[in-house]
Amino acid sequence: MTAAAQDERLARATLTYLAEPGDPWLAALVRECGAPRAVAAVREGRFPAGSQPGGGGRPALRAIERWRVRLGEVPQAGDLARLRDHGIRLLCPGDPQWPAGLAALADGEPYALWLRGAMPDLADACRRSVAIVGSRAATAYGSYVAAEMAATLAARGWTVVSGGAYGIDGCAHRGALAGSGVSIAVMACGVDRHYPAGHTQLLDAVAAGGAIVSEWPPGRSPTRIRFLVRNRVIAAMTGGTLVIEAGRRSGALNTARHARDLCRPLMAVPGPVTSDLSAGCHSVIRDWNGVLVTGADDVIECLSSDAGIPRAGHGRDPAVVADTASAAVPPADTAAGTSQARDALDREAYAVLDALPARGGMSTGDLSVRSGLTPGVVLGKLAMLTVGGFAERTDTGWKASRRAKT
């Protein structure tokens, strides 16, 4: 690594200590003069000659003052080496492992990402990835669906990204591990912190095959605002965001909004309208044009299609099935084989089938009256129904076979 590259890395690491992620002043400063000169400017307490982010003036100076508050916390070169010994790496924009999707955060791209875990290539893992987010107070239903879908997605080679929290997040990570897949937890605190404490084992398991990732430097605690800031990274680094259970005020909806604003596929799992924890999901589908998904297949289809544009009238047509099916026999009562054969019947054959008695026998004349078809047509359809196993001849006429009544 060249000395300049090393300077760049150290500067970016320093920036994660000095400023909260997504700081628009710092982003402007780094864009204008690069990370090393931005750090130097903070140390000196004034902007580089000729550089006046946001037109300069008092707000810009207040920003510098804000960053200087944390100058005492910045690491030295040796500190980074020590962190590396503890399995904590630094990724910077431009690194081959930097997830491509983060570039979409035009003004708020992370200064750098801290990473702990065995994952060899974060960029590669994010290429086929999905964010699974939702309420921390998940119900048994949401927990089951999250684990199930994450397991299937992971088993099919999709990286499951979530926030490491209780509830849906935890179920998504656990499901991914159960599916022998790769998972990434994006934290609102340092990657060395186990937050929440109850997920210490789970986070270590995620790290063992995947990654714990954060914009904040090691040691930092999670705060409310940091969860919200973190959410934009979850939305940006993944191929799409799936919401499974979220109340109307859930932080998961914040992640969902980032996904929408970034034009990434946005999906939600519906649930009972009687459950407050599905209200947010229904809002995503109804008010944000989120795609309603009911299983991993739907998710993969959505992620593989044109970036989340709702498909109007595409795909399956329920009426094609419903129209040919029996309207009066509940599906549960219908053996699959019979119903498939029945789908092949035309309207007139149906009418004859309906007219047939279950017992005894009926003449073709009576069948004609009952079905409203001519005797000739009735005879033709009876032949077809007999071959299909739906009708049979008795001593006194025609009756429906047992199969027809199943």
Next chain:
Amino acid sequence: MTAAAQDERLARATLTYLAEPGDPWLAALVRECGAPRAVAAVREGRFPAGSQPGGGGRPALRAIERWRVRLGEVPQAGDLARLRDHGIRLLCPGDPQWPAGLAALADGEPYALWLRGAMPDLADACRRSVAIVGSRAATAYGSYVAAEMAATLAARGWTVVSGGAYGIDGCAHRGALAGSGVSIAVMACGVDRHYPAGHTQLLDAVAAGGAIVSEWPPGRSPTRIRFLVRNRVIAAMTGGTLVIEAGRRSGALNTARHARDLCRPLMAVPGPVTSDLSAGCHSVIRDWNGVLVTGADDVIECLSSDAGIPRAGHGRDPAVVADTASAAVPPADTAAGTSQARDALDREAYAVLDALPARGGMSTGDLSVRSGLTPGVVLGKLAMLTVGGFAERTDTGWKASRRAKT
């Protein structure tokens, strides 16, 4: 009533006995030469001079033969009077009480409708009406939602139309009655039949304040094909169709397709993705652009807006709520008053609030480091938080008030 009008009524009543509803040949014949001459043609076994529906030929003659099969069942003038004595009326296209929406069934408008019940004006009742349809094997969830929504809609003056079947249909009718509203059951059999037998009381209750309606003449039995044919009338006479629980092969999806084809508002209630009986509803929302509704308010909004066109990005914006809400505190833990006040906080006030300890006290200098804000800003925000009841001064500095942690 003029003699011609009486002839027309008797002819249309006769047609309901001769042919199955929606017969395209008969519709063409009636369009060409009117109902009385159509009936005469059937009696004579040949088309009127100059009239050749569908270009005439063998298929047209076969249609006439089909209708002649039931000539022995047609009523006499006295029969209609007798039916009237039993509370059964006949409605014909052109009658003031004829529901306007049925005209949309261009080629398959009913020849007439048979009606039993106290409802004074069917057309008026249909002006603010909604079809509620769904599975006969409904779950407790679907049954509850159907009854609840029907009751609210009925109480607000909307007529609830359904098919009188077990399951969702029955719950919709019962809900409407419970809401002291008006209900209509559209049958696939004669209006004098109580089908299913278990709904004898319910159907009589529906008739007592509303109507039992059918295209089939009194006495006719329901058959599978008749349920499907009947469904187009449910979709056409109402302002929109709402599906509550439907399997992938449910007959309710057939009604839904008619509503879609007629460009009527089409709505569905989502449910657990683990329930087969919600699969059809999810298909309606996802594949047919049906509107996801979660309550009676949604239904009324949909019925009152531009005919069922899915509203993209309209209405509530969940992120507006989610963004300002706490991401780390589950909604259930948040008192409404506190959360409203908290919504008024800006990002910096949030950062200070997050930095405040729950016990003891912290200096403004430490708060500055922890929040990443200058000491001056921290002091300003602390003043605001104190006034808002979120922060308080202690002997050793600042701490969060109890209210802030709820």
